[in-house]
Amino acid sequence: MIATETRQAISDLYANYAYYIDADRLEEWLDFFTPDCVYKIIPRENAAAGLPLSVMLCENRNMLRDRVVSLREANIYNLHVDRHFISGLRIEAPENGVYPVQANYAVYQTTAEGVSMLFSVGAYDDKVTFVNGVPRFKEKIVVIDTAAIINLLATPL
Amino acid sequence: MIATETRQAISDLYANYAYYIDADRLEEWLDFFTPDCVYKIIPRENAAAGLPLSVMLCENRNMLRDRVVSLREANIYNLHVDRHFISGLRIEAPENGVYPVQANYAVYQTTAEGVSMLFSVGAYDDKVTFVNGVPRFKEKIVVIDTAAIINLLATPL
Amino acid sequence: MIATETRQAISDLYANYAYYIDADRLEEWLDFFTPDCVYKIIPRENAAAGLPLSVMLCENRNMLRDRVVSLREANIYNLHVDRHFISGLRIEAPENGVYPVQANYAVYQTTAEGVSMLFSVGAYDDKVTFVNGVPRFKEKIVVIDTAAIINLLATPL
Numbered sequence: 270m271i272a273t274e275t276r277q278a279i280s281d282l283y284a285n286y287a288y289y290i291d292a293d294r295l296e297e298w299l300d301f302f303t304p305d306c307v308y309k310i311i312p313r314e315n316a317a318a319g320l321p322l323s324v325m326l327c328e329n330r331n332m333l334r335d336r337v338v339s340l341r342e343a344n345i346y347n348l349h350v351d352r353h354f355i356s357g358l359r360i361e362a363p364e365n366g367v368y369p370v371q372a373n374y375a376v377y378q379t380t381a382e383g384v385s386m387l388f389s390v391g392a393y394d395d396k397v398t399f400v401n402g403v404p405r406f407k408e409k410i411v412v413i414d415t416a417a418i419i420n421l422l423a424t425p426l
Numbered sequence: 427m428i429a430t431e432t433r434q435a436i437s438d439l440y441a442n443y444a445y446y447i448d449a450d451r452l453e454e455w456l457d458f459f460t461p462d463c464v465y466k467i468i469p470r471e472n473a474a475a476g477l478p479l480s481v482m483l484c485e486n487r488n489m490l491r492d493r494v495v496s497l498r499e500a501n502i503y504n505l506h507v508d509r510h511f512i513s514g515l516r517i518e519a520p521e522n523g524v525y526p527v528q529a530n531y532a533v534y535q536t537t538a539e540g541v542s543m544l545f546s547v548g549a550y551d552d553k554v555t556f557v558n559g560v561p562r563f564k565e566k567i568v569v570i571d572t573a574a575i576i577n578l579l580a581t582p583l
Numbered sequence: 584m585i586a587t588e589t590r591q592a593i594s595d596l597y598a599n600y601a602y603y604i605d606a607d608r609l610e611e612w613l614d615f616f617t618p619d620c621v622y623k624i625i626p627r628e629n630a631a632a633g634l635p636l637s638v639m640l641c642e643n644r645n646m647l648r649d650r651v652v653s654l655r656e657a658n659i660y661n662l663h664v665d666r667h668f669i670s671g672l673r674i675e676a677p678e679n680g681v682y683p684v685q686a687n688y689a690v691y692q693t694t695a696e697g698v699s700m701l702f703s704v705g706a707y708d709d710k711v712t713f714v715n716g717v718p719r720f721k722e723k724i725v726v727i728d729t730a731a732i733i734n735l736l737a738t739p740l
Contacts, residue, residue, distance in 0.1 A: 273430055273587055284514040288528065291549070313664060313693075350470060350571050352530055352547045354513040356668040357598040373601065373666055375691065377532065377547045379470075383574035385547050390666045390691045390699050392605070414664050417697035430587055441671040445685065448706070507627060507728050509687055509704045511670040534689065534704045536627075540731035542704050 271360050271368075279360055279370060279397055282404045287353035290425055295337045298425070302330045303398060307408045310426060312416035313391065324419045340423060349378040351424050352385075355393070367407060368397045374411075376426055389426055390414050428517050428525075436517055436527060436554055439561045444510035447582055452494045455582070459487045460555060464565045467583060469573035470548065481576045493582075503580035506535040509542075512550070524564060525554045531568075533583055546583055547571050585674050585682075593674055593684060593711055596718045601667035604739055609651045612739070616644045617712060621722045624740060626730035627705065638733045650739075660737035663692040666699075669707070681721060682711045688725075690740055703740055704728050 282301060289298035302308065310325040327333040354375040361369040371394055378388040396408035411426045439458060446455035459465065467482040484490040497503075511532040518526040528551055535545040553565035568583045596615060603612035616622065624639040641647040654660075668689040675683040685708055692702040710722035725740045 270588075273591070274427075276591065277427075277430070277433065281516070284516045287514045287530065288516055291530065352532070352549075352571060354511060354530060354532060354668060356511075356513060356670060357601045359595070359598045359602060371602065373605065373668060375532075375666070375668060375689075377544070377571075379547065379571040383572035385544060385571055387544065387691070387699060387701065390693065392666070414666060414691075414693040414699055415697035431584075434587070434590065438673070441673045444671045444687065445673060448687065509689070509706075509728060511668060511687060511689060513670060532689075534701070534728075536704065536728040540729035542701060542728055544701065 271362070275368075276360060278399075278404050279368065280358060282397065282406075283355050283358060283372065286406075287355055291351050291353055293350075293424075295340070295425070299330060299334055299337065302333060302406045302409070303400060304330050306330050306333065306406055307410075308333050308406075308425075309409070310411045310413060310422070312419075313412050313414050314416070316394075316410075316412045324413075324416065325422065336425075347421075347423075348381045349424075351388075352377040352379070360397075366398060368404075370395045370397050374426065388421075389418050391426070428519070432525075433517060435556075435561050436525065437515060439554065439563075440512050440515060440529065443563075444512055448508050448510055450507075450581075452497070452582070456487060456491055456494065459490060459563045459566070460557060461487050463487050463490070463563055464567075465490050465563075465582075466566070467568045467570060467579070469576075470569050470571050471573070473551075473567075473569045481570075481573065482579065497580060504578075505538045506581075508545075508581050509534040509536070517554075523555060525561075527552045527554050531583065545578075546575050548583070585676070589682075590674060592713075592718050593682065594672060596711065596720075597669050597672060597686065600720075601669055605665050605667055607664075607738075609654070609739070613644060613648055613651065616647060616720045616723070617714060618644050620644050620647065620720055621724075622647050622720075622739075623723070624725045624727060624736070626733075627726050627728050628730070630708075630724075630726045638727075638730065639736065654737060661735075662695045663738075665702075665738050666691040666693070674711075680712060682718075684709045684711050688740065702735075703732050705740070 308327040309323045311323045356373045359371045375390045376388045379385040391413040394410040398407045465484040466480045468480045513530045516528045532547045533545045536542040548570040551567040554561050555564045622641040623637045625637045670687045673685045689704045690702045693699040705727040708724040711718050712721045
């Protein structure tokens, strides 16, 4: 059994993760990761086959920060608003203080023209560790149910 | 840290809020609000700009009751069934016994012809207070991600 | 009030229920039911009218197992990947150790061509019992918001 306080803290981490992306506060969102974090997006077909091929890979928080900077300054993409739904949090017993956590996610986007639509569904397959008593993502693997959205990826899933 | 019992009671409030709307038991749903409650729907653009302009505003529970009565007796709208999804509950530390609470919502509607579709996504930005030990909405602000649905608003979000 | 441990165990049951369907591990998913379980799918119109007419009915776990075997070996259906979202868990006080539990669900499917779309929304109206300290579904009633999807039903909701 995972202690209630631990469950609540990890549950809050996911609520905050979604909140800061959806509020477009990505610079603060970076704080939810450890400095040595891995952030990876993999199509479900690859994940099922155990293939390491990812459509996005950041091997530490600085790489993730570079993505945010590039999003702010350089990338050209459809302006939109994100809305995350995270469901079915599964927290497994920790190994060396690191908790494997899985959940399903759905991201909706609303365009500048005012159309809301489903953008991506898939699952998180994460590792969460506590730093000074606060949970942080040591590893975040986003398994997208279809690779068809790759070219549209801009803001984080 | 918010006490576990408080978290659970507030979490239950949101589950009940959704349940009673989706079951079309709006008269009972009114009981989840305080008599002096504010219920407001704002487009995201306005909320982000700090503009007070709302597309719907009830400044107490009697006004909210009037809306329900009018829905039952007078309004003409597409018959449909609602289905709410609420995700990412964030309960902040209380000020004078009032808890700021945020969450994302998605509402699906199923038409009389049997088509289910996304109706609205957005966020709740609420204030919850305890009355005789039971949590109630003192303020419910629904931030809709697009104002495009305004003319279709009938049942509560 | 439901004890925190009980809430967490039942919440985990729903997370696992979704996880094992979405991972296509249906043989293991059967273990979340009691041997004498009832699994039933009813259109919302019938449920509201108190009509017993269901579009699918398994009156024990062996019947449910037969469905899984038939899905694996005989059924012809569109290959797809499921993704479940369960929201608004409401756990009621137990009667003779059996907890009535309600929740909303949404199921997305992603086709082999890589298109993700909403498949079904509706509600669960369940009975959960503890077997050797572990929660199991004694009754699972899936109320679908539209009967229009009946012919497309293959994997469990």
